[in-house]
Amino acid sequence: MTLRLLQHRDADGRRAVIAANGDRAHILPGVESVRALAERAIAAGTGLAEAAAACGEGAAVDIVAELAAGRLIAPIDHADPAHLTLAGTGLTHLGSAEGRDKMHRDAAAAAQQTDSMRMFLEGVEGGKPAAGETGQQPEWFYKGDGAHLVGPGEALTMPAFAQDGGEEPELAGIYLIGPDGTPFRLGIALANEFSDHVTERHNYLWLAHSKLRQAALGPELLVGEPPAHVEGSSRIRRGDAVLWEKPFLSGEANMSHSLANLEAHHFKYGQFRRPGDIHVHFFGTATLSFSDGIRTEQGDVFEIEAAPFTLPLRNPLARAAGETVAVKTL
Structure with a gap:
């Protein structure tokens, strides 16, 4: 076991x-x-x-x-949130290009192939290199620090200015950087990466903006080598009804990149190998309710479950109050 x-x-x-x-x-x-x-x-x-x-x-x-009872928190954290990095990779799963390509196709109608599709196909061709070789680098994005990490049952809160709050059911690798700068994978957790897909759809160059959101981790850290095949369900509940539900697949058997390749391209940067830091790295998904035309509302509950995890990840959707930010000259 x-x-x-x-x-x-x-x-x-x-x-x-x-x-x-x-x-x-x-x-x-x-x-x-x-x-x-x-x-x-x-x-x-x-x-x-x-x-x-x-x-x-x-x-x-x-x-x-x-x-x-609400007594289980995220399975990893850091006493100083600034020393926990949330980041991830996209277009990593077989089939993951379909929704993204559909999202960006209108904006690139003159081209035969969107940047998303080209990056996906490059990953299919070179995302699983042989041991010791360097594979194709994936799409990469930054989400925030430990202050953006949400535990099971807590609200996923989109900013007041957000145009959308959408789920992304996936797996996340959990890492601790050792005293000599070696990254150690502690295990994997069930995750909801949570993004603003309306903002991203408007212009692909706004992907970076769309990813600066909170993210949630399920309560369990699965220790040891990750399973090659993970099959689960993602659903959205609105009140007493299930608004949307769909299966999702993850694990290397369902990915165009190996975990080793994703890890190599993240930790090749020296600033991500600072001793004592924690990294939560989201491995991507191929399943989005947004691709099926779903628009979420405050109060909706995201629910993700997948074996071999025994507990689900549930998070209600909330919106932060508006605030005025003024820059002052000193």
Whole structure:
């Protein structure tokens, strides 16, 4: 069975890490964060699962009940949000070009092939290089720092000026940079990357703007080698009804890029290898409600679930209040 790690915070703010295997889950004594456990593993030269096992077993936990009570937080964080980077890659999944190409085709009607389709096809051709070789670099985007990270059950809040708040169901890799600058993948988490697709559709050069949004992580960190095939469901609930629902696929077997290639092109930049930093990297998706003509509204609830994760990721959609920003000369 695959180990899953969860972060717990009680009503008094006390934190703990939960280890789950199958239907069993227990507190890990003596550790308050997944980041601290990972640092312990790096220092000892062991894997994350071995470090968790060395903690022993504390009290048993019902993780379904704890999720319902709102006591499970994002499975990774940093005491200083500025040292957590949210970034991602797009056009990485087989079929992922269809929605994006449709979005941009009108704006590039004179061309036979949009930039999106060209980048996708280049990834299909060179996104899975042999070991030791450099593959085609993917589309890359920055989302924000740890202040933009949302946990299970929390609202995904779009800015007051946003034109859309749309879900992106996918997997995210979780990384800790070791003392010597080595990136360590701690595992993967279920994620809602969350973007403004109306802004992106207007002009592809506004992709960077559309991605500067919050993002949500499911409660479980799946430790070890990621599964090659992940199959799940993404839905939007409006009130008591399901407004939209569709299956989604992820994992390398369903991708045009290997995880190693995506990781190589992210961590090739020295500024992303600062010791002690956390990176949450979104691997992309091929499934969007926006591509099916859905316009979300405040109060809609995004729901994403996929095995081998046992808990869903649910987040309501909210809009921030407007604010006036004035730049002053000193």
